[in-house]
Amino acid sequence: MSPLIQASELAKQLGRADLVLIDCRHELAQPEAGKQAYEQGHLPGAVFAHLDQDLSGPKTGRNGRHPLPDPLQLAVKLAALGIRTGCHVVAYDAQGGMFAARLWWLLRWLGFESVQVLDGGVNAWLAAGGQLDANPPNITVGTFEAKPQNAKIVNADTVLDNLDRQEFVVIDARAPGRFAGEGETLDPIAGHIPGAMNRFFQLNLQADGRFKPAETLRSEWQVFLDGRDVHDTVQQCGSGVTACHNLLALAVAGMPGSRLYPGSWSEWCSEPGRPVARGAA
Incomplete structure (x- = not known):
């Protein structure tokens, strides 16, 4: 199964009993904006998953802004959204997949394989002639076994x-300025993990917000890795969210095997003894 699904293909599957659509829209600066957008209009039958409340664990001040949730508790929350053994999950957002990729990765981490991200999200759906509605979905609580x-x-x-x-090698998905330690607005300390490389997650996308073709991503990532084995890489970002976008892009490119540092920079910089690097390299 491809990690991505196109809007035209999803339209053909709409209404299937085994299809579970998850709206993952979110704004870091306005945490309730995604839920508000969902209530105003979402893909027919979609349920909403909140990044902070559903797709992250409790914060302690030392484990980052979006801690990895407990896998068993996460499985219960996802089952409450209708995810169950044998279903097909499609996650979407309106931000180029940066939040939908988090759900994609979390499900894969739990051992759930039948999950895709809607390429281009809400905008691609509307551009393909799809409609939004504000009707509350009918949710049948599911069950599946989490196998982290x-x-x-x-x-x-x-x-x-x-x-x-x-x-x-650690690969940082944040924008180049934040990686360099310039213009930090989300975390109390600016900079990056010493020795990390920077691959801004937005580089995975085309101008229309859809992912670049698999062969383009493969070529770009191979050049970026410069002979390194993808299995010898770890993806991170500010809080373990957009790093999943890079992991998704690698899966699209047919280059699986990288790992995630879930706590990412927001966890790393919370401990005074951990070293900090600044600058573009």
């Missing part, structure tokens, strides 16, 4: 230890 794939993640201690061992 913890080989897909690394923690802060592993990243810290790697500064000396250099067994993998």
